[in-house]
Amino acid sequence: MAIQIITDSTCDLSPEQAAALGVTVVPLRVRFGEREYIDGVELTKAQFYQLLSESRELPTTSQINPDAFEALFRQVVERGDEVLGVFLSGELSGTFQSAVIARELVGAQHIHLVDSGSVTLGLALLLEQAAHLRDEGQSAKQIAVRLEELRGRLSLYAMVDTLKYLKMGGRLSGGAAAIGGLLGIKPIVTALDGKIEAVAKARGKAAALAWIAEKVAGEKMDPALGISFAHSCNPELMHELRDRIEQVCELPSSFAVEIGSVVGTHAGPGCVGIAYFRGE
Incomplete structure (x- = not known):
């Protein structure tokens, strides 16, 4: 069988x-206004982010x-x-x-x-x-x-590069988004109890990547299991994240995915992250 x-x-x-x-x-399925697309079939990830950049409202998923x-x-x-x-x-x-x-x-x-x-x-x-x-x-x-x-041992950490879509989705006020943008604030999110939640804020990309690398080193991933990296329209920054993590701990085999519509709707382009299993 x-x-x-x-x-x-x-x-x-x-x-x-x-x-x-x-x-x-x-x-x-992903809907922009009156137009609905089959995710990954009628709408590639590149097309999704292009439509997202042009849209005045966030898309919805079915x-x-x-x-x-x-x-x-x-x-x-x-x-x-x-x-x-x-x-x-x-x-x-x-x-x-x-x-x-x-x-x-x-x-x-x-x-x-x-x-x-x-x-x-x-x-x-x-x-x-x-x-x-x-x-x-x-x-x-x-x-x-x-x-x-x-x-129960799965850890996920990702940096959000832009506050634009968090603001559009009502997860961040206009004033907070404006101040955060001026200060170069990069939210760091995690998966907690099945939800995507903010866990930290860093000023600038370098500080955000350093925070994630330190967190990974402190949690001691299980070396017998693989890890995954991800990005949304920024593979170069994803490779930079991997390089930073390799400076503080040894990495097992890994693979990468490009973030799609569900997370991409709120994170927008430029997001990078890592997922791995903590040791027992």
Whole structure:
């Protein structure tokens, strides 16, 4: 019995990365005004950030409905395979709940679902571990249990380069955004209890990257597990972040993703981050 790993497009894996891991990606939908796009299919990440820069209002994203998951789950189960679904945090979207409803509609025992408690590079890192465990021969149930344990050890830190979109989304007042912009304030965010929350502020990019590097060194990542980096339209700054972290600790193998519509809506371009698992 084979295992089909299924996720949503907020994992931000490229088509090539998803294919290499053997992961099926179900897209969310992104709406700019009256126009709706299928994330990653009708709208690339480059096109998303272009539209974001031109828009006077923030786009919205639509969760995946249960019908889409039900059809996919039935297809997998009817061919005699197991489903391992790993999705973005249920605190950020109703997508995970849609998957739960679909599992109930299918009524199959061989559908195992995991709320990642994360998104983008954090979700991608859990998917990499899921693929690794599948290739080792573990069952879908065993992998789901392991992912839920790893979720509690997952750290994610990212620097937001611009305050523009936090202001547009009402997460920051106009006055605070103006002062922050003048002072070069760079918020640093983390995934906490399934939500994206501000954890620190730094004056300038160099200070923000130094803060993240110090945090990573202090938390002592698990060297046996991989790490992920991410950026939104700024791969050079992502490489600078990696270089800074390498100055303070040894890094295991890593991969990178480009941040897409869900996080990119509020973070905007220029965001960089890292996700990893803390040691036990």
